[in-house]
Amino acid sequence: MKVLAIYGSSRANGNTDHLTDLVVEGLPCTKIYLRDKRIEAIEDRRHTAEGFQPVDDDYDQVISEVLSHDILIFATPLYWYGMSGRMKDFVDRWSQSLRDKPNFKEEMSRKKGYVIIVGGDNPRVKALPLVQQFQYIFDFVSIDFGGYVIGSANRPGDIMGDDRALFEARKMKEEIVQLINQRK
């Protein structure tokens, strides 16, 4: 069971990063910071004869990492009540993998997905559509949805005062540790 954390925040050391670090601290975990990658928005070519064209960016490398891990943690600040644009651009490109990699869906179906969201405007209610969106995304490629944490934070460091989120992060960590131990 290999763990991959995909950090969707545009800001280094922000609240979302901190909360995610608490979950994966001490675990063998690959970390990808989308802000350090260049991933172009998708150009939809599903319906063209020639199909998708190679894109000169970091998508292929990131999706390879996704495919070679078993547990995926999607960590994103709540930007405008959705995942960050960077993370959305990344997920949108899965459509390309769906067309170009025959086994993509099957490989994704063996993975477990977790979601970490940190927002500032009543996120425990206003992040709910995003949780539902992740449920639909995971369902589409049959990723098993392991759970989510919603943190509440506005200013840098605020997350350390959100006891609920810290507790839930510890629980998420426990569950991931258990998965790692069970299926080693």
Added chain:
Amino acid sequence: MKVLAIYGSSRANGNTDHLTDLVVEGLPCTKIYLRDKRIEAIEDRRHTAEGFQPVDDDYDQVISEVLSHDILIFATPLYWYGMSGRMKDFVDRWSQSLRDKPNFKEEMSRKKGYVIIVGGDNPRVKALPLVQQFQYIFDFVSIDFGGYVIGSANRPGDIMGDDRALFEARKMKEEIVQLINQRK
């Protein structure tokens, strides 16, 4: 009452474009195709002393168009159960305008927003979280949510067979025409 349609699809002449064209056909309407613009993902600098730095892309031009129109139509395909990454990158950048333009929120609060979504996987249920997300976005800047259309289409041209969406597009057009006539 000036109308601006923001096309979020990455594909020219796709189903979302067609449905949106039906709404604005014959109306005085500015059209912006996000696929023809370069808009970088936001780099969150809300919490830094120096604030946001100038970005050399098309964001300023597009947001100027937004601010100089009264009725905004957000048209996006349902990519992975959310708005397209291009549109999300654009909306994320509003955080920069919020910090840098003192009147941003007040100017947005005088606008009316409409949403057009076209998806292929049971969108009349699975686009509902996106409708709720737009509601929260509009609420945050006090845009009045005028209504939405959800179209169902997979292959190019399919939208012309979705009678419900075509009818709703006509109704949306009627309402916009009425607004234009009332408040000329």
Added chain:
Amino acid sequence: MKVLAIYGSSRANGNTDHLTDLVVEGLPCTKIYLRDKRIEAIEDRRHTAEGFQPVDDDYDQVISEVLSHDILIFATPLYWYGMSGRMKDFVDRWSQSLRDKPNFKEEMSRKKGYVIIVGGDNPRVKALPLVQQFQYIFDFVSIDFGGYVIGSANRPGDIMGDDRALFEARKMKEEIVQLINQRK
């Protein structure tokens, strides 16, 4: 293909009734008005040795009708952003049928479900959680979700001015007619 319409409104000849009548008008259709039935709230006895006890009300008769029809239309006003209490009391009792009728789930899984909702406070946004709830209900017993209409109405008769809802009701009718003709 036998059609059953379950009217959940407490008010005779209200907007929900009218919209539902438009859908089933001219079709062979059994109509059940929950306001004319006495259905007690469930007493949860799933976890007792003796199980559910017989209840002296109309539940058994109504659920028999449900089981002997193929297409189910759940028509409810939007009371406090959910289905009416009468309809909820009826659906809650399904838990009893799940325990007491071994084939309940299997029989339900062969049915198609439609939903009609009429509300007065921005129902096209605020009824969305109820649509999602019906999706979960139908999924649980594997009813195929055929579609929904959301109507907007406050005062008696208002629904006749909601062109969108009237159009959607006609489309729902067309689809049901097609089902009846196909699988006679």
Added chain:
Amino acid sequence: MKVLAIYGSSRANGNTDHLTDLVVEGLPCTKIYLRDKRIEAIEDRRHTAEGFQPVDDDYDQVISEVLSHDILIFATPLYWYGMSGRMKDFVDRWSQSLRDKPNFKEEMSRKKGYVIIVGGDNPRVKALPLVQQFQYIFDFVSIDFGGYVIGSANRPGDIMGDDRALFEARKMKEEIVQLINQRK
């Protein structure tokens, strides 16, 4: 600050009751068990000349209790992905109070509301529409939404194994204690 807990479960000593007891244990708190009350489903008479008629049941007593408390805890098992029918019947009757008690909305607007939900089928995702419904309900009468707990439990006693829910219940209790101390 007087606390009222409204227990919506039909089963005594079930998981929802236990979780709610943890929140209010040791606090001055009035407890109402809807299963011990007789509350009829609403008969909608908003649009009749004579208006609502007196109903010979326990509604008036329960709503009086609501109005004489400051903090309201709505505790309900997740029955079919919504609140229990008993609780729904109770809430539906608020429409009667809205028409008959001129100050109803204003009095409700000074209250703080909390929600406790316990379900067995992936409630942390599938109870989200119910959370959104409570948000709309509270918004309508301007109750301030203090927070919610979602517990996961199937068999009697299961809730004691849901560490997340137990933690959140303790946090909810802390917040309520703080409110009581602040505004004594």
